[in-house]
Amino acid sequence: MGLTDLEKEELIKKIAERVVSLRLTPVAIVLLESAKPLSFAFNQLLVFFQPIVTSVVNPLPYEKLVSLFEERDNIELLIKEIEKREDEYERERRNKKNISH
DSSP states (O other): OOOOHHHHHHHHHHHHHHHHHTTOHHHHHHHHHHHGGGHHHHHHHHHHHHHHHHTTSOHHHHHHHHHHTTSHHHHHHHHHHHHHHHHHHHHHHHHHHHHHO
């Protein structure tokens, strides 16, 4: 199951928003950076666990996630999107802090 460019973009944005909202940016970036050289193995690990995971959760999003990580470039796109969202979050937080003082 391949992803269209629009589906890929939406999935990357959704993951990045979730990571930033949970305040896991540093952890996510370190994990993604370390996974880049092993992206094929990471993808195969996702495929290996697919029957187990999809018996518990909705299989469609999981299949999209597996498709996303098939290409190493998508990991870099995800890292950049997380960094962008984190910068936006920090800017908003500073603005709110400045307004309240």
